[in-house]
Ligand SMILES: Nc1ncnc2c1ncn2[C@@H]1O[C@H](COP(=O)(O)OP(=O)(O)OP(=O)(O)O)[C@@H](O)[C@H]1O
C-alpha cells in the first residue's frame with residue numbers, strides 16, 4: 001500500500017501517479033503522514049500484483065470521512081464503507097422507500113393502459129376530423145414518463161408524470177381537454193379527474209387505479225408520434241410555446257439520466273436525499289422548499305463531480321458541497337455554452353436546467369425557507385461527516401423535524417369546502433398562492449417555517465385541510481392576523497381565474513400556542529420514535545462490530561469493522 005498527500009491543493013501520489021485534483025491514491029509502501037493540509041478526498045485502490053503503475057479507483061471518500069494526517073488501511077476503509085452502504089440500503093428498504101416488484105408492475109401497467117387509451121383517442125380524433133383513411137390507420141400518439149417516475153426514483157407518495165404527445169391535428173382545447181377528458185372520465189379506473197388549464201404547463205390531473213397522474217399535453221408536427229420518439233431530434237417541429245414548455249420536463253429528465261456517471265448510485269442517493277428532505281420538512285416547491293427537480297439536479301451535480309463515490313459517500317458529499325456553496329452562485333449541471341438568462345434576482349438557490357432553452361428551475365424559496373434549508377444541510381453534514389463515530393446511525397439523519405420543540409407558536413391555516421371535490425380545487429388554488437402568505441408572515445414576524453404536511457381537523461364538520469406553520473415571534477407581541485388575512489384574501493380573490501369569490505369555500509387563519517394544538521395532531525410525527533430499521537442497525541452496531549485502530553498510530557481509532565460476534 002502507498003500514500004498520496006495533498007500539496008497546495010493538488011494531490012500527489014508519491015508511489016504511483018497523480019490521479020486528479022481531488023483524489024488521493026492509497027497504495028504501497030506507506031509513508032509517514034507529514035503534511036498538514038487536509039486532503040480533499042481519497043480514492044482507495046485495490047493493489048493488484050504486477051500492475052503497480054496502474055490505478056484502479058474503487059471508492060471515493062469525502063475528506064471529512066478520514067481524519068487528515070492519519071495513515072489508513074484501505075482494506076479497513078473499504079470494509080467500513082461497504083457496511084455503511086449496506087446499512088443505508090437496509091434502512092431505506094425497511095422505511096418502504098424502495099418500490100416492491102408489485103408496485104413496479106402496477107405502475108408499468110398504468111403506463112401501458114394509458115398508452116392504449118391515448119392510441120384509441122387519437123384514432124377517434126382523426127376519424128372525427130374526417131381525415132383520409134390512410135392517416136387514420138397510420139396515426140398514433142404516445143406518452144413519455146418524466147419526473148421521479150421517469151428518473152426511477154419514485155417513492156410511495158409520488159405521482160406519475162406522463163407527457164401525452166399528439167400529432168399535428170390534435171388540439172389541446174378540443175381534443176385533449178374535451179375528447180380525451182371524456183374518455184378518461186368514462187373509465188372505471190379513473191377518479192378525481194381535474195383539468196388545470198391555466199398553469200404554465202397545462203395538464204389533466206387524475207388518479208388511475210389509485211395512482212396520481214400528472215398528464216400534460218404537447219403537439220408535434222407529424223402524422224404519427226412513434227412510441228420511441230427522440231425528443232432531442234433537431235428535425236422535430238414543436239409548433240407552439242406551450243408544447244415547448246411541456247416537452248422541457250421530459251428533456252430535462254432524459255438529459256439528467258445521460259449526464260450521471262453511475263445511474264444506480266444516482267438513483268439510490270436521490271431516494272435518500274428526498275427522504276431526508278421529506279422528513280425534515282423541506283420537500284414542497286409550493287411552500288418555498290425543494291421540489292423533486294431541484295433535488296434531482298443537485299444530486300446529479302454531486303454524482304457528476306464524484307463518479308467513484310459510494311452511495312453513502314455521495315450523501316456526505318451532497319451536504320458538504322451545498323453547505324460550502326456560495327449561494328446565490330448557480331448550480332450548473334451542463335455548461336450551456338451560451339450566455340445565461342438572468343436568474344430571478346430574488347432567487348436564493350439558482351439551479352439551471354441541463355438542456356435547451358436552459359431555463360432556471362422555478363423556485364419559491366424565501367429568505368426564511370432558505371435559512372431553514374441551509375441549517376438542515378449543515379445538520380446533514382454534521383451527522384454524516386464522520387461516519388466512523390461510535391453513535392452513528394442513519395436514522396438520525398432521517399428523523400422527523402421536531403416542530404413542537406422548535407416553535408412556541410403555530411399559524412393554523414384551515415381550508416374548508418362543502419365537499420371533497422370542491423376542497424381539492426379550493427386547496428389546489430390556495431396552495432398555489434401560499435407563497436404570498438408566507439412572505440407576509442415573514443415580513444410581519446421574525447421567522448415562519450411552513451411545515452408542508454397537511455392535516456385534517458376532526459372537529460370541523462365539513463371536508464377540510466389544515467396546515468400548521470411554525471412561527472417565531474421575535475420581539476413582536478401583537479399576534480393579530482386580521483390584516484394579513486385580509487391582504488391574502490385579496491390575492492386569492494383578485495385573480496380572474498380563481499372564481500372563488502362567492503362560493504362556500506372558506507379559509508381560516510389563526511395563531512395557536514403549542515399548548516393549543518389539537519391532541520390528535522402530531523406535528524413531530526415520529527421524531528422521537530425509533531423505527532424498526534434503526535433498531536436493527538443498532539443491534540448490528542452493538543453486537544457485531546469491533547473497534548479498529550490505525551496500523552500506523554495504534555491509539556488512533558478509525559472506526560468499526562464487522563466481527564463474528566463472539567467477542
Ligand atoms: N419548480 C419547477 N421548475 C421546473 N420544472 C418543474 C418544477 N416543478 C416541477 N417541474 C417539472 O415537473 C416534473 C414533475 O414534477 P413533480 O412535482 O411531480 O416532482 P417529481 O420530481 O416527479 O417528484 P415527486 O416524486 O414528488 O412526484 C419535474 O421533473 C419537472 O420536469
Ligand SMILES: [Mg+2]
Pocket residue numbers: 147148149158159160161292
Ligand atoms: Mg412527480
Ligand SMILES: [Mg+2]
Pocket residue numbers: 147159160161214
Ligand atoms: Mg407531478
